[in-house]
Amino acid sequence: MNTSAATAAPRTIDIAVNGGGPVGATLACRLAHAGLRTLLIERAPLHDLEDPSLDGRAYALSEGSRRMMVSAGLWSHLPRPAQPITEILVRDGKPHARPSPWTVEFTQAEADGPFGWMVEARDLRRALNAALSETAAAGSLLLRTPATGRFTFAPDHVAITLDTGETFTAALAIAAEGRKSPLRDQARIPLTRLPYNQCGIISVIAHEKPHDGRALEHFLPQGPFARLPLSGTDDHPNRSAIVWAESARRAPRLHALPDDVFIREIAARLGDDEIGAFHPTGRRWIYPLSAQFAQRYIASRLALAGDSAHGLHPIAGQGLNAGFRDIAILAEILENAVTEGLDPGGETVLTSYQRRARPQAMLTLAACDGLERLFGNDNPALRLARDLGLGALNRMPGLKRAFVRRAMGL
Incomplete structure (x- = not known):
């Protein structure tokens, strides 16, 4: 060229x-x-x-982004099908502790199709x-x-x-x-x-049970943690991307952990996510975060x-x-x-x-x-208020649908 x-x-x-x-x-x-x-x-x-x-990133592409790729002639050239996101669970908590019972769960009842598509x-x-x-x-x-x-x-x-x-x-x-x-x-x-004094840690895990298109967003005091469903491969039919924000002080140490300890730290942030046993595949990446x-x-x-x-x-x-x-x-x-x-x-x-x-x-x-500023705060009163807010949002299907449509770029 x-x-x-x-x-x-x-x-x-x-x-x-x-x-x-x-x-x-x-x-x-x-x-x-x-x-x-x-x-x-x-x-x-x-x-x-x-x-x-x-x-090593994987992108959660909205419906608006997918339509843009179709109009540009790109979507049909993806070497493997994009993984649809069919459910999203949003929760609040701390590492090594039970997540808050107040959650928001987005299902296809709030959308006319997938919430988005995961593309590596x-x-x-x-x-x-x-x-x-x-x-x-x-x-x-x-x-x-x-x-x-x-x-x-x-x-x-x-x-x-x-x-x-x-x-x-x-x-x-x-x-x-x-x-x-x-x-x-x-x-x-x-x-x-806008500096955040955070780094993002990115990796891919292979897990025992299928993710069924379900994504997890877990808000933690040091930064958000997400498990995002990926399409499978011949070697690893069940895979997910891990996107994990930590303080700039702690992130390099966590990024460099041996695999067995790294797995425990991921498990501490997954909570009771039902994917079974898992292990990392491939390398890890670390990026400074800012806006x-x-x-x-x-x-x-x-x-x-x-x-x-x-x-x-x-x-x-x-x-x-x-x-x-x-x-x-x-x-x-x-x-x-x-x-x-x-x-x-x-x-x-x-x-x-x-x-x-x-x-x-x-x-x-x-x-x-x-x-980031709301959920990256460990103040007990603020934690209670946002947990109650998550619970309230979960009971308001009209507001959930409006939120989803905005996130989907519609």
């Missing part, structure tokens, strides 16, 4: 997407399928990103690469990887010069580069950071999307879903702009994107931050 020889004159395109992660690659495919001349630039060789040792990062990357290759082969997408670009913003266009010497002019550049976004910094868009948000999502001829615009605490698994919500809004606005003969990088279009996308993302960020 390397670039061809440099052209003598800039090539005119509609949209340049900088960053080939899940958000940028999905958006590029969607825009190309809609007929926009799209350039995707990614600094890393795409097939190198399929290495399972690079990323490596499977998503393979689907992205297959869809990018297919879309590029059809001639609707210019794929430049590995490559980096220098962006120069003018009032009526963006000039892009790749490190290979190729040059392009575009109506709009989209920063989908992740939390350390060079284009966001170049535009001098202020960034607000951040850009003060603006737009600048002249520039739009931010995904983690370039906002990064969330993983307490509700909404990080990638929030990014997909951004690009669903952005793709709709850009496609309509082209249909109506508007400048896709003009102020009217960009203002419409910020007006629609940023309030939704800020609500999600505030909700994740609020959950």
